[in-house]
Amino acid sequence: MGNNFLRLLSGLWVTVRISLISIAFSLVLGTLLGAVMTSRNRVVKVLCRVYLEIVRIMPQLVWLFIVFFGVTRLTGANFGGETSAVIVFTIWGAAEMGDLVRGTFEAIPRHQFESSLSLGLTKPQMYISIIFPQALRNLLPNVINLATRMIKTTALVSIIGVTEVLKVGKQIIDANRFEFPNAAIWVYAAIFFMYFLICFPLSMISRAIVKKQQRSEGE
Amino acid sequence: MTETELKPSAAEIPSEHIIDINGVVKRFGDNAILDGIDLSVSKGEVVVLIGPSGCGKSTLLRCLNGLEPIQGGTITLHGEPVIHGEKSLYKIRQKIGMVFQSYDLFPHLTVLKNITLSPIKVQKRDKAEAERQAMELLARVGLADKAKSYPSELSGGQKQRVAICRSLIMDPEIMLLDEITAALDPEMVHEVLNVVLDLAKSGTTMMIVTHEMAFAQAVADRIVFLDGGSIIEQDTPDEFFRHPKTERAERFLKTFTYTK
Ligand SMILES: Nc1ncnc2c1ncn2[C@@H]1O[C@H](COP(=O)(O)OP(=O)(O)O)[C@@H](O)[C@H]1O
Numbered sequence: 500m501g502n503n504f505l506r507l508l509s510g511l512w513v514t515v516r517i518s519l520i521s522i523a524f525s526l527v528l529g530t531l532l533g534a535v536m537t538s539r540n541r542v543v544k545v546l547c548r549v550y551l552e553i554v555r556i557m558p559q560l561v562w563l564f565i566v567f568f569g570v571t572r573l574t575g576a577n578f579g580g581e582t583s584a585v586i587v588f589t590i591w592g593a594a595e596m597g598d599l600v601r602g603t604f605e606a607i608p609r610h611q612f613e614s615s616l617s618l619g620l621t622k623p624q625m626y627i628s629i630i631f632p633q634a635l636r637n638l639l640p641n642v643i644n645l646a647t648r649m650i651k652t653t654a655l656v657s658i659i660g661v662t663e664v665l666k667v668g669k670q671i672i673d674a675n676r677f678e679f680p681n682a683a684i685w686v687y688a689a690i691f692f693m694y695f696l697i698c699f700p701l702s703m704i705s706r707a708i709v710k711k712q713q714r715s716e717g718e
Numbered sequence: 719m720t721e722t723e724l725k726p727s728a729a730e731i732p733s734e735h736i737i738d739i740n741g742v743v744k745r746f747g748d749n750a751i752l753d754g755i756d757l758s759v760s761k762g763e764v765v766v767l768i769g770p771s772g773c774g775k776s777t778l779l780r781c782l783n784g785l786e787p788i789q790g791g792t793i794t795l796h797g798e799p800v801i802h803g804e805k806s807l808y809k810i811r812q813k814i815g816m817v818f819q820s821y822d823l824f825p826h827l828t829v830l831k832n833i834t835l836s837p838i839k840v841q842k843r844d845k846a847e848a849e850r851q852a853m854e855l856l857a858r859v860g861l862a863d864k865a866k867s868y869p870s871e872l873s874g875g876q877k878q879r880v881a882i883c884r885s886l887i888m889d890p891e892i893m894l895l896d897e898i899t900a901a902l903d904p905e906m907v908h909e910v911l912n913v914v915l916d917l918a919k920s921g922t923t924m925m926i927v928t929h930e931m932a933f934a935q936a937v938a939d940r941i942v943f944l945d946g947g948s949i950i951e952q953d954t955p956d957e958f959f960r961h962p963k964t965e966r967a968e969r970f971l972k973t974f975t976y977t978k
C-alpha cells in the first residue's frame with residue numbers, strides 16, 4: 500500500500516516536472532511572442548494569429564503524436580516521451596501565453612500611455628510605473644489558469660509512453676484487480692486528491708488576485 | 719455664472735506669450751485636420767476653444783504637447799520648440815498640464831500616489847514634500863479625505879478633480895483641458911467646472927475645450943472658434959456670444975440650447 504502510494508507520488512512528480520518545465524518555457528517564450536504580437540506590422544500579426552489558431556485547433560493529443568512519432572520519423576531525431584511532451588506543451592503554452600500578453604497590453608487604454616507621457620514620464624518610466632504593473636495585475640489570474648490547464652493536460656503524455664501519475668494509477672489498479680476489485684476507486688480518489696492539492700491552491704491564488712483587483716486595493 | 723468681472727480683463731494681462739502656434743498643419747493621411755492655425759496664449763490668459771465635433775480641437779491640444787506630429791508650422795512653449803519624438807519633449811511636457819475627457823487616473827495607484835508620481839519620478843522631488851503639496855491641492859478641490867482611495871472608488875467628477883491636481887502639482891505654465899466634463903453625469907459637471915473657474919481666477923494660464931457654453935462665457939478671456947481646420951473667429955466671450963461675426967459661428971451657436 501505504502502509502496503503504491505510512493506509509486507503514485509513518483510508518477511505525480513513526472514507530471515509536475517513536465518508541467519513546470521513547459522510552463523517556465525511558455526512564460527518566457529510567450530511573453531516574447533506577446534510582445535511581437537502587439538506589433539503594428541500586418542504580416543507579423545497574421546503569422547502570429549495563424550500559429551495560435553493552428554495550435555488551438557488541433558488537440559494536444561494530436562500534437563503529441565506528431566512530435567513523438569512524426570518528427571522522429573522525419574528527422575531521425577529521437578525525442579524521448581518526456582522531451583516530446585515538454586516540446587508540445589511549450590508550443591501550446593507559449594501560444595496561449597502570447598495571446599494573453601497581447602490581449603492584456605491591448606486592453607490597457609490608450610490614454611494610460613498618453614497621460615503618462617503628458618506628465619513628463621519617459622517611456623521606460625511609463626512602462627515600469629504605469630503599464631507593466633497594470634498588465635501584470637490583469638495577466639496573473641489568466642496565467643495561473645493557463646498553468647492549471649497545462650498541469651491537467653499533462654495526463655495525456657501516458658499515451659506516448661511516459662509513466663505519469665494516471666498511468667501509474669492504472670498499473671496499480673491492474674496489478675491488484677483480483678485481490679482488491681475496488682482498488683480503482685481508491686486509486687483514482689488518491690489521484691484526484693493529488694491533482695486537487697496542486698491545482699486548488701493555484702485557483703485560490705488566482706481568485707484572491709481577482710478579488711483584490713475588484714476591490715482595487717493594489718499593493 | 720457671471721464671474722467674468724472677477725478676472726483681470728484682457729487689457730490688464732501682460733502679453734508674455736506662453737504658447738505660440740504658427741501656421742500649424744496637421745494631416746491624417748491626406749486629410750488636413752488643422753490647416754494653418756495661428757494662435758498665441760499669453761500668461762494668465764484663458765482661451766476657450768470651441769467648434770463642431772471633429773473639427774480638430776483635441777488634435778490641436780494633442781499637438782501642443784507633442785502627442786501628435788505636425789506636418790507644417792511651429793509650436794513653441796516659451797520660445798522652446800515642441801517637436802514630436804524629440805528628447806526635449808520630456809522637459810517641455812512637464813510644463814504643460816493636460817487633462818483628458820476620459821478618466822485617465824492610474825487605476826493601480828491611490829489618489830495620493832497618482833498625484834505624487836510625476837513630481838517624485840520626473841522632477842526628483844522629495845517624497846514628503848510632494849505629498850504635502852498633493853494634500854494641499856486635494857484640499858483645494860475638496861478631496862482631502864480621498865487621498866488613500868483608489869480611482870475606482872471615486873465618482874467621475876472626483877476623478878477629474880484628482881486629474882487636475884495631478885497636473886497642477888507639476889506647476890505647469892499652461893493647462894490644457896480637453897472636454898473634461900463631457901463624460902460626466904450632469905450633476906457632477908458643476909463641481910469640476912467650479913475648480914476650473916477657481917484656477918482661472920487665480921491666474922492659471924489655460925486652453926480649454928468645452929461644450930459647456932455658459933461655462934465658456936464665464937471662464938474665457940478669449941473664445942476661439944475652430945471649424946474646417948481653421949480659426950474662423952476669435953473674440954471676447956461677450957462679443958462672440960452676443961454678436962458672432964461669421965455665419966458659421968452663428969449657426970454653431972444656434973445648435974446649443976443654452977439659456978442666458
Ligand atoms: N489618429 C487619427 N487618425 C486618423 N484620423 C484622426 C485621428 N485622430 C483624429 N482623427 C480625425 O481628426 C478629426 C479631428 O478629431 P478631433 O481633434 O478629435 O476633433 P474634436 O476634438 O474637435 O472633436 C476627426 O475627423 C477625426 O476623425
Ligand SMILES: [Mg+2]
Nearest residue numbers: 775776777897
Ligand atoms: Mg475632442
